[in-house]
Amino acid sequence: MGFPGTWMTETESVVYRVVPKCACSTIGQIMYFSDHGEFFDGDIHDATDGLHKWANEGSQKLITSNVKEHRSYAFTCVRNPYTRILSSFFDKICGIQRNGRRYRGNLVPLLIQKYGIEVGSPEDNFQFDQIKSFRRFLLFARDTVRFRKPMEPDIHWSAMSGHISTFVVNGGRYDNIFWTEKFDPGMQSVLDNIKTQFPIDLKDIPRFNESEGHGPKRAHPVEDYFDDLSMHLVYEMYKRDFQLFKYDFENPANKMPTGEIDLAEVHAKLGD
Template identity: 80%
Template sequence: MNFPGTWMTESESVVYRVVPKCACSTIGQIMYYSDHGQFFDGDIHDAKDGLHKWAHDDSKPLIATNVQSHKSYAFTCVRNPYTRILSSFFDKICGIQRSGNRYRGNLVPMIAQKYGIEVEGDFDQIKSFRRFLLFARDTIRWRKPMDPDIHWSDMSGHISTFIVNGGAYDNIFWTEKFNDGMQSVLDDIETPHKVTLQDIPRFNESEGHGPKRAHPVEDYFDDLSMHLVYEMYKKDFRLFKYDFEDPSNKMPLGEIDLDEIHAKLGD
């Protein structure tokens, strides 16, 4: 059984299914701190030790055994689909990555040519973002001109792999209510080092990669854009209780139902 995107503390106090663009840098650093009493020096995504990750071969059997027996508390975190796809655009399409290069090499030149996206200088953010949405939709619906990237593939898809392969979540919380959600996880687990959440900085590793968002969230989404977002993220809106009708409302409308999520994503 495979558990891609799954991280686990070395003490096996907690298991986390990473969902890109959903506070994963901060969560990873909290997990690292809870075991070691200090933060990882750098981007937690680059950590090769101090945290079990499915991407590391020696961690795979430990994670698989833990998850399939539900030995440890397991959780994940989700985000409003409107703000998540916007964040992906500014970070991955407009931004220069920590390597000093554009994301995925020729990706940006390719979609600039095929979709007319501009990302240089004082470009029209709304126009370019809406063209990016067409590209993202094409990758998700038709897997053309490439497979969807993990940063804009739907959250339900990430979260379902954990369930389909035999895992179960004890908690799924919203990025928009991060402190409440993360505290509810910490309240339910025992860690080698105590984590005082109000003292933890936010590790937004994508901040500064790209230009600042120049407009309110809702200005980027006209009727067609909303249709495309719903086409891509219908399950995410429904399962995680976000407001499709109003892009300006990033807050959820109801409570997450874990039983519903396990039933609908476990097929």
């Protein structure tokens, strides 16, 4: 299986396991800048050179040998499951993608037909009942995660622990897992442990939110989207994420972690 979703700088200064919807655009650009002294011109996910990625066949042997020998500092970044699934809904289901089309072609028509979801459009300024529509999307997301119907779960709403585990199961070890909600201190703790070609001051790094601007804005506080049933569905999908990465399941309004991540526990529980 190898190391899907793994990126590494060309200088092999650092290895990163991408977790979708967890600041991956910003992290990728920081890695690119650390080697080249400039940002990639465009969405870092589209870069085919300047950064080793598992998706590029020419990078796979380099990544494999580095990770298995643990030659470089390895890290990943996580996010509160409540805000992550909300972000996935607004970006991937409601938003218009970079290519000017809906995400995954026939996915949104399928959701409208089978789950009664509304998503609005740029023409009507994305006017629709966000809470009702999101809760129906949650039913669909749960069906994909638990039953793999009507399709396999998408990477943007499959559990973070699933992404993170592939790295461990195939022989990798993390030196650091930090939270999107405490991004600057977390990213700084990575930079403090690696040697970069070009110095990086996080105060000067823009946030590369590639999903922003082509969909509706969230109209309500996070907690308004989650009633008792919604919280149950979220727990069904993300129980391990809440437990391992120390997020507060009981209170959707609290996006901050409630304790420290135990790397030994992560490796033990995700290495099965």
